Amino acid sequence: MPGASGLDLQRHLAQSGNPKPVIFLTGHGDIPMTVQAMKAGAVDFLTKPVRDQTLLDAVIAGIAMDAARRAEAVVVKRNLDRLETLTPREREVLHQVARGRLNKQIAFDLGISEVTVKLHRGNVMRKMEAASIGELIRAWETLPAAMRDAGGARTVA
Secondary structure, eight states, X not given: OTTOOHHHHHHHHHHTTOOOOOEEEESSOOHHHHHHHHHTTXXXXXXXXXXXXXXXXXXXXXXXXXXXXXXXXHHHHHHHHHHHTSOHHHHHXXXXXXXXXXXXXXXXXXXXXXHHHHHHHHHHHHHTTOSSHHHHHHHHHHSOHHHHHTTTOOOOO
């Protein structure tokens, strides 16, 4: 990107869906530029001259942030794939369970028997590979907010 600034590159990376850790190293940074970079997710904003250890620490922090982001993306994809195996009714039950509703309340809301709710809930637990309600809720919380708000339904992006 000839003629572009580091802030332009950072913005471009974020918009292209390629959120890589960014460390700014400049000879003439100012406070507004630093604030803008940090708000946009920069790992660090260093001004030359910089100590070797300071730069190394920033690189290590960036690598750790990227590893955590990648690990989280794997978990989200796994949970989305599992969600795809649920029937529409199982998704409704999952949404209600995630809201803290009891089987009896879910049955009333959906107009089905409590036994049917228990059956759907068991299927949800098995398909989502959750050993406990806590695990199920943690999996639910990894889903995109728009999807959770839509009750687990796919949303158009």
